[in-house]
Each structure stands twice: as structure tokens, then as C-alpha cells.
Amino acid sequence: MGEIIHEMITEKQITEKITEMAAQINKDYEGKEIHLICILKGSVFFCCELAKRLSVPVTIDFMAVSSYGDSTESQGRLVVKKDLDEPVDGLHCIVVEDIVDTGSTLSLTKKMLLARNPASLKLCTLLDKPARRETEIEAEYTGFVIPDKFVAGYGLDYAQKYRNLPYIGEVEFIED
Ligand code: IMP
Ligand code: MG
Numbered sequence: 176m177g178e179i180i181h182e183m184i185t186e187k188q189i190t191e192k193i194t195e196m197a198a199q200i201n202k203d204y205e206g207k208e209i210h211l212i213c214i215l216k217g218s219v220f221f222c223c224e225l226a227k228r229l230s231v232p233v234t235i236d237f238m239a240v241s242s243y244g245d246s247t248e249s250q251g252r253l254v255v256k257k258d259l260d261e262p263v264d265g266l267h268c269i270v271v272e273d274i275v276d277t278g279s280t281l282s283l284t285k286k287m288l289l290a291r292n293p294a295s296l297k298l299c300t301l302l303d304k305p306a307r308r309e310t311e312i313e314a315e316y317t318g319f320v321i322p323d324k325f326v327a328g329y330g331l332d333y334a335q336k337y338r339n340l341p342y343i344g345e346v347e348f349i350e351d
Contacts, residue, residue: 217273
């Protein structure tokens with residue numbers, strides 16, 4: 176099976192949206208310092224572009240997490256593949272995600288981070304696919320709400336490919 180990528184959100188649209196999101200965050204965090212928590216790997220492109228546009232002092236840490244469905248727990252289980260390097264207690268944290276789909280990953284990540292006593296914790300996602308939500312969660316900052324399509328590019332992958340595309344595209348799967 177192969178796939179074709181159809182451009183859905185252009186690089187220009189993404190850049191404009193990130194500029195808007197950063198302006199809102201700058202306003203909301205005036206006089207504070209922000210600790211960005213970038214969820215690897217999909218959020219890296221978004222997190223860098225967002226960070227470049229923040230005018231308040233910023234620190235950045237990275238973590239890699241995955242959630243796995245588990246019939247015995249309604250929200251599934253969070254596997255931390257790479258934890259943060261530094262503690263977050265007392266810090267104003269913003270978790271930066273590429274996409275919220277079922278909501279499991281972000282909701283379990285939020286729960287885990289809140290237990291580490293940050294001064295505050297907000298969620299920021301480039302994309303939101305509300306049609307597939309299973310866990311009630313809403314990010315304080317959302318870039319684009321998209322339909323229930325599988326997308327790739329701008330950090331998001333299909334089978335680890337296409338992260339480097341400068342735009343976001345819908346993945347069409349082709350039978351051969
Ligand atoms: P959730 O736990 O179902 O919200 O899944 C979130 C994770 O699934 C994201 O961080 C992505 O890594 C991945 N994901 C969900 N939808 C897509 C998509 O359309 N393209 C690429 N990755 C996706
Ligand atoms: Mg992800």
C-alpha cells in the first residue's frame with residue numbers, strides 16, 4: 176500500500192496561526208516566565224516556531240509519551256518513553272502537542288504533570304480532531320480544528336515519514 180499527501184493547511188496559514196497563538200500567550204503570561212513542555216516527536220516543529228514568537232522568558236523541556244488502550248482502564252495507560260530532564264514544580268508550564276485525537280495522551284500527560292506541582296499548567300495544540308474524542312479534554316490554545324482525516328507533515332508522521340513537510344496534508348491510502 177502506498178499513500179498520497181493532499182495539502183490541507185499551507186505553510187503560510189500555519190505560520191500566521193502560530194503568530195496569533197503566540198500573541199495570545201504573550202498577553203496571557205505578561206510578567207511571567209513560561210516553561211514549554213514539547214511532546215516528542217510530532218510537536219517539535221510547532222514548538223520551535225511558537226517559542227521563537229514568545230516575548231516573555233521561555234525555558235523548554237522535552238518528553239516522549241504514548242497512550243495505549245487498555246480495556247480495564249477507561250483512559251488507557253501512559254507510557255513515558257523519555258521523561259523531562261528537569262522538575263516542573265513552581266513553573267508555569269504549557270504542554271505543546273501536535274494533535275489532540277481521542278484525547279487520551281494529553282489527558283494522561285496532564286494528570287501526570289499536575290502531580291508534580293507546577294505553578295500552573297495549560298495545554299496548547301496545533302491541531303484538534305474533536306470527532307474522535309473519547310476523553311473529555313480541551314486545550315486552552317488550539318490552532319486548527321480539523322475533520323476526522325489522518326494528516327501528516329509539520330512534525331506529524333505516517334509510519335515515521337513526512338514529518339519534514341512544511342505544510343499539513345491529508346494522507347490518502349492507495350491499495351496496490
Ligand atoms: P490521542 O491520544 O488519541 O489524542 O492521540 C494523540 C497522538 O496520536 C498524537 O500526539 C499523534 O502522535 C497521534 N495522531 C493522532 N491523529 C493523528 C494524525 O492524523 N496524524 C498523525 N498522528 C496522529
Ligand atoms: Mg504526538
